[in-house]
Amino acid sequence: MLARILPRLDPGDSALLGAGDDAAVVAAPDGRYVVTTDLMVHGPDFRLAWSRPHDLGWKAAATNLTDVAAMGARPTALVVSIAAPPTTRVDLLEGIADGLRDALVALAPGAGVVGGDLSASSVLMIAVTAFGDLEGRAPVLRSGARPGDVLAHAGARGDAARGLALLFAQARDGSGEPDAALADDVRARHPHLVGAQLAPEPPVAAGVLAATAGATAMLDVSDGLARDARRLAEASGVGLAFRRDALGDDPMTALAGAEDHGLLAAFPPGTVPPRPFEVIGVVDGHAGRLTLDGEPVDTSGWDPYTGWDGGAG
Amino acid sequence: MLARILPRLDPGDSALLGAGDDAAVVAAPDGRYVVTTDLMVHGPDFRLAWSRPHDLGWKAAATNLTDVAAMGARPTALVVSIAAPPTTRVDLLEGIADGLRDALVALAPGAGVVGGDLSASSVLMIAVTAFGDLEGRAPVLRSGARPGDVLAHAGARGDAARGLALLFAQARDGSGEPDAALADDVRARHPHLVGAQLAPEPPVAAGVLAATAGATAMLDVSDGLARDARRLAEASGVGLAFRRDALGDDPMTALAGAEDHGLLAAFPPGTVPPRPFEVIGVVDGHAGRLTLDGEPVDTSGWDPYTGWDGGAG
Incomplete structure (x- = not known):
């Protein structure tokens, strides 16, 4: 074999x-x-x-x-x-x-x-x-962000979760089990979102671009932007202030949706982050606190797999 | 967790x-x-x-x-x-x-x-x-053995298979399923053999010793000495002639028993292999042929897991 x-x-x-x-x-x-x-x-x-x-x-x-x-x-x-x-x-x-x-x-x-x-x-x-x-560079850790840094993100924001929601809603049979024919149908109608869940295209090359642009901290966003941002904030001892206007029409899914496998990075003040990074906020001094346009972000209770029987199917 | x-x-x-x-x-x-x-x-x-x-x-x-x-x-x-x-x-x-x-x-x-x-x-x-x-050395491949090389082995020869045979024979319940209390009892009576199967102590440090002594070929013996020796012989385009007197009282188990995780190596003619390697034969020019005191060794039909239900237990 x-x-x-x-x-x-x-x-x-x-x-x-x-x-x-x-x-x-x-x-x-x-x-x-x-x-x-x-x-x-x-x-x-x-x-x-x-x-x-x-x-x-x-x-x-x-x-x-x-x-x-x-x-x-x-x-x-x-x-x-x-x-x-x-x-x-x-x-x-x-x-x-x-x-x-x-x-x-x-x-x-x-x-x-x-x-x-x-x-x-x-x-x-x-x-x-x-x-x-690493091509001679220092590794970019989660712990290097400093107040005043530019907060930027590369990759999808919530699309993988939107694709999973479509599969849950439209690709299960009468007994709730995943169904291949229904999945093909959903994927034909929503190729981008279902593809983001099943075969994501993360911005892998952006990692080196961030490092060479001087990123002070970076991590892979696999459990949702807010959850992973909290890890970066805690490791760096900083707060992260997201801008709602940078997160699209559905900022809550952008913050909570898992499995996008984007990159979240901080850059020194004044940096214009390299494409495909987009500025989504700023690093501040409120250790461990996440905010969205100044309001606290709480993702502690969020779990997309609640009620999902991982043993079946 | x-x-x-x-x-x-x-x-x-x-x-x-x-x-x-x-x-x-x-x-x-x-x-x-x-x-x-x-x-x-x-x-x-x-x-x-x-x-x-x-x-x-x-x-x-x-x-x-x-x-x-x-x-x-x-x-x-x-x-x-x-x-x-x-x-x-x-x-x-x-x-x-x-x-x-x-x-x-x-x-x-x-x-x-x-x-x-x-x-x-x-x-x-x-x-x-x-x-x-590799500390600056070339890797020791399977393919470098040459006719006339000394054939040597470090580690157990058959003990892991003997331990597995004891567990099969004496540590299964009435319906043939593995039983923990029976296994403890067998292990108390045969700590060396059962330990060789469940927690082997392979000669890891001997790998570097072989390389620094000039080993021409080497491989891990996980599927049985004869089966893995055949891989080395085929990769090197040589034959391997085992000496029965070097394989102990039970040469067939020494040749066929799997999971010992010893090291089989070839050394240039005249080398005294470093301990714990022991000379067990010689490399010859009969490509792909294994012999024991001149008789052909055939392990093609040997499988210790025949009849074993890998899905249960």
């Missing part, structure tokens, strides 16, 4: 030795490498009735690449472990491999897959570990 | 930035790093009735560290992703963390855990990605 999958994957420009031995060897030109890992499990993280195999590979790559980008690093390589039921068709695994490959080409050209593992499991699971090159 | 686990883990000497941001940063002093990844899934790879949580963390670390060692590299760091049922007790996860930590201290001092992820799943699963430092 690995023989069908590995030829679909390119080891990339940083692989000194790709898959096939006990381990791979990857270049780290500046003597350091960035590493992050993320799991996707059938049920809590995706449904096969909604996500095509290509979507799964794409999203597994995209989410990990964004974590690398959020350090200000250029993604170089992935390793991928897949646990799948013994009855899994090889074309599902091939679809996952094609999704990984296409996401790398689109989001991180030059990065590749340098290794992996395949195991039997009753539950389909994809574990990706991603690597990046 | 992560707050209970992370303090139990040391990021190690190579971590420039440990867990807590979007990604970690690890040192790669010679501008390269070795990377390998391996999954352990409840059912096919372990049973909770037999393995204690500490065993699981230990084995997940040990198997990955051996893959790093098999390249001739010094292990530096791990990232660990765990998928566990929502009902999992935190002390099980703490036990896994303690096993990871203790295996690192025992097998790869200075290496640490620099990151991880925790997800919900109906099946317990541990995915480890391990990193290593």
Whole structure:
């Protein structure tokens, strides 16, 4: 089965030795490498009735690449472990491999897959570990924002949550279970929003742009802009003041919606953040406080998966 | 839950930035790093009735560290992703963390855990990605053995399979299911063999010793000495001639038994392999052929898990 999958994957420009031995060897030109890992499990993280195999590979790559980008690093390589039921068709695994490959080409050209593992499991699971090159720069941490900094964001704001809401509302059968034909129909009518949920296109290249523009802090927005902003605020000991007019027609979804995998960054006062970053507010001195046009933002009770049976489907 | 686990883990000497941001940063002093990844899934790879949580963390670390060692590299760091049922007790996860930590201290001092992820799943699963430092040396591949080389092995030969056979024979209940009390009893009577299966102690430090002694080829012996030897023979285009007197009282189990995680290496003619390596034969020119005292070795039909229901237990 690995023989069908590995030829679909390119080891990339940083692989000194790709898959096939006990381990791979990857270049780290500046003597350091960035590493992050993320799991996707059938049920809590995706449904096969909604996500095509290509979507799964794409999203597994995209989410990990964004974590690398959020350090200000250029993604170089992935390793991928897949646990799948013994009855899994090889074309599902091939679809996952094609999704990984296409996401790398689109989001991180030059990065590749340098290794992996395949195991039997009753539950389909994809574990990706991603690597990046800081190219001599310091990593951009969550903790470096200072009062007066410009607060900027790159990527979608709420679209992945809007897509998930559409799937919940319109792609479940009479008993509430995810339905593939209904999902295809919703996706045909709302390709942008459903695509943002199932196969997001995060602004991976913007990570390096932010770092070279002097970003003082940055993080990947995976749990919603407000929740992740709070992490940056707490790590930096600052407050964050959002501007409502920067958040579009539906600022609450922009703040609360998860899984967009955008980048939130702070830049020194007076910086014009590089595109695709857009200014959405300012850093202030009220440690740990988030505001929207001066009003407190409370996201403590927000959970889009409440009532969702992660074990079924 | 992560707050209970992370303090139990040391990021190690190579971590420039440990867990807590979007990604970690690890040192790669010679501008390269070795990377390998391996999954352990409840059912096919372990049973909770037999393995204690500490065993699981230990084995997940040990198997990955051996893959790093098999390249001739010094292990530096791990990232660990765990998928566990929502009902999992935190002390099980703490036990896994303690096993990871203790295996690192025992097998790869200075290496640490620099990151991880925790997800919900109906099946317990541990995915480890391990990193290593080649310290300026070339990686030791499977493909470098040459006729006349000394064939040597470090580590257990068959003990893990003997331990698994004891568990199969004596630690299953009346309906054939793994039983924790019976496993404790077997382990008390056969601590070495059952320990070799559940918490192996592979010769991780021997990887660097082999590389510095000039090993021409090396690999991790995880699927049985004969099966993995065949991989080395095919990659190198050579034959391997084992000596029966070097394989102990039970040479067939020594050749066929899986999961010992020893190291098989070839050294230039005349080399005295460094301890704990022991000479077990010689490399010859019969491409792809394995022999034992001149007789062909056939392991094509050997599978210790035949008839084993990987989905239950």
